[in-house]
Amino acid sequence: xxxxxxxxLPEGLELTAISQTSEELLVHVTSxxxxxxxxxxxxxxxxxxxxxxxxxxxxxxxxxxxxxxxxVRKFFCRxxxxxxxxxxxxxxxxxxxxxxxxxxxxxxxxxxGFATCGKGGECLSEKLGMPISDASLLWSLFLVPxxxxxxxxxxxxxxxSWRRGKRFGSILVNLETxxxxxxxxDREAEGVKRWLAAHPEVDVVSRDRGACYxxxxxxxxxxxxxxxxxxxxxSNLGDAVEAFLIxxxxxxxxxxxxxxxxxxxxxxxxxxxxxxxCQRKSQARLLRKWKVYQxxxxxxxxxxxxxxxxxxxxxxxxxxxxxLRQPPDPPLPTPRPLRASQLDRYEDYLLDRWSQGExxxxxxYREKSRARISRQCIDxxxxxxxxxxxxxxxxxxxxxxxxxxxxLATGITLALGPQA
Numbered sequence: 001x002x003x004x005x006x007x008x009l010p011e012g013l014e015l016t017a018i019s020q021t022s023e024e025l026l027v028h029v030t031s032x033x034x035x036x037x038x039x040x041x042x043x044x045x046x047x048x049x050x051x052x053x054x055x056x057x058x059x060x061x062x063x064x065x066x067x068x069x070x071x072v073r074k075f076f077c078r079x080x081x082x083x084x085x086x087x088x089x090x091x092x093x094x095x096x097x098x099x100x101x102x103x104x105x106x107x108x109x110x111x112x113g114f115a116t117c118g119k120g121g122e123c124l125s126e127k128l129g130m131p132i133s134d135a136s137l138l139w140s141l142f143l144v145p146x147x148x149x150x151x152x153x154x155x156x157x158x159x160x161s162w163r164r165g166k167r168f169g170s171i172l173v174n175l176e177t178x179x180x181x182x183x184x185x186d187r188e189a190e191g192v193k194r195w196l197a198a199h200p201e202v203d204v205v206s207r208d209r210g211a212c213y214x215x216x217x218x219x220x221x222x223x224x225x226x227x228x229x230x231x232x233x234x235s236n237l238g239d240a241v242e243a244f245l246i247x248x249x250x251x252x253x254x255x256x257x258x259x260x261x262x263x264x265x266x267x268x269x270x271x272x273x274x275x276x277x278c279q280r281k282s283q284a285r286l287l288r289k290w291k292v293y294q295x296x297x298x299x300x301x302x303x304x305x306x307x308x309x310x311x312x313x314x315x316x317x318x319x320x321x322x323x324l325r326q327p328p329d330p331p332l333p334t335p336r337p338l339r340a341s342q343l344d345r346y347e348d349y350l351l352d353r354w355s356q357g358e359x360x361x362x363x364x365y366r367e368k369s370r371a372r373i374s375r376q377c378i379d380x381x382x383x384x385x386x387x388x389x390x391x392x393x394x395x396x397x398x399x400x401x402x403x404x405x406x407x408l409a410t411g412i413t414l415a416l417g418p419q420a
Contacts, residue, residue, distance in 0.1 A: 007061075010094045016071075024065040027058070031072045036089040038077045039097075047076040049086050056095055058102045060129030068102070070095075101140075105130065110144055113137045149181045152199055156206040156229060157213055159187040170213075175206060192216025196224070208232055243284065296323040 007015060012033035019026045035046040054070040072089045088097075095102050101109065109132055112121045118134035125132050156173040160183075170184035170192060184191045189212040196202055197220045205221055206229045207213040217226050292313065299309045309320045350364075358364065 010091065013091075013094065024067050025061060026069055027066055028069045029071070031070075031089060031091070033073075033089065036073070036075050036087075038075075038079065038082060038084060038087050039090055040084045040087070041077065041079045041082040043077060043079040043082065045075040045077055045087075047078060049074040049076050052088070054095075056100050056102055057105060057130075059105050059108060063129045065129050065131060106140060106143070109137055109140045113141045149199070151201050152176075152181060153201060154204045154206070155181070155196075155199075155202050157192060157217070158208060158229065159210070175204075188212055189215035189219065193220035196220030206230075293323045293326060296320055297328075300324055 004015070007027065009015065009029065013029055013031055015027065016030050017028040019028075035044045037044050051071055051073045054068070054072060056068050056070060058066045058068055060066055072091070074086055074088050077084050077087055090097060093103075096106075099106070109121075109125065109130060112125055112128075112130075115121075116124055118138050121137045122132065122134040125137065152174050154175040156175045158171055158173075159168050160171045161167070162169050162185075168187050170187045171180060172182045172184070172195065173179065174181050182195060184195065187210075192213060193216045196205070196217065200221075200223070202221050202224050205217040205224045205226050207217060207226060208229060209232065214226070217224065292315075295313060296309055296315075299312060300306075304312070306317050306320045306324075309315070310317050313320075315323075353364065353367075
């Protein structure tokens with residue numbers, strides 16, 4: 001029986017019979033090609049040695065699996081210089097050597113594998129009449145030929161996980177075509193350097209701020225421009241906007257709060273932080289805790305259990321219990337006492353000179369003989385050089401701590417002026 005449009009076969013193959021079992025259809029196919037090339041020396045041979053049967057599977061028909069009873073020939077190799085004397089007939093346009101799936105069925109399985117996963121593809125293939133295990137499906141993906149990298153001008157590099165939390169590698173993406181071009185076995189600078197050195201045409205390298213990728217891009221592609229990738233730009237922008245909005249909400253007056261949906265404590269959240277920057281961060285942290293407290297109280301009032309509240313907010317059960325037991329007051333910061341310093345015994349002298357307007361580190365150092373302040377003490381407090389910054393932080397911390405304890409006069413704060 002010749003081939004039909006319902007079951008096309010390459011030239012030289014004929015459909016001889018069709019039978020069925022309870023599980024699949026059996027299609028008998030015989031090869032009648034007069035000759036075949038030797039797979040080792042490529043010399044054509046028409047000397048038939050024998051024939052044998054293969055039983056590969058083919059695409060299903062009306063949802064029923066098809067198995068071929070495939071009769072192929074063996075030939076003698078007449079090349080005296082060839083070490084192979086007998087070889088099996090090759091049909092590269094229909095089925096690969098030693099394969100249990102025809103090429104068209106293999107292609108269909110690979111498409112299912114790329115669209116799903118191992119277990120998901122196994123279930124879908126069963127319903128499509130192509131029963132295959134998840135291991136065979138995943139193995140079929142490894143048989144897909146990897147395309148050549150070619151010329152890459154804009155490359156993106158980032159880390160990815162071969163095994164989550166255990167082993168990491170580097171992924172390289174062509175940002176013009178948005179396709180993966182290579183996977184590196186590790187995330188070391190040396191591997192990135194070698195890959196970029198083999199592609200001198202790279203003009204732009206998009207990376208994160210990891211040190212290994214900075215070094216790899218600098219060493220491997222010094223001619224390329226390094227840019228931050230889109231994800232980190234958006235992440236940094238989001239963090240900056242969030243921090244700004246939190247600070248702005250803290251400074252808003254009570255009557256100007258937006259729509260009154262987010263209840264704020266009547267008084268501003270206090271902070272023991274010394275510098276304005278640290279104070280803003282501390283207040284933002286306290287405000288986040290206050291919002292979490294309010295949310296926990298709302299969910300508990302709605303009848304939700306501690307476990308459900310923890311799953312909803314991503315909190316441990318003990319943390320939820322702590323918020324439920326907390327009194328309905330804004331969270332208070334925990335004051336951190338100043339650590340002992342070698343300048344403690346000279347505090348009165350330094351505060352007096354600071355209140356007089358002295359901001360020069362060299363002048364304070366020249367006065368150290370009269371005040372008996374050793375060079376070691378000055379150096380240990382970073383008073384030499386950038387005194388105006390470091391010493392101001394030390395002084396502000398001292399004033400804040402002293403004001404909390406009631407030990408320093410408030411007149412010193414006025415003497416500092418706006419520079420403090």
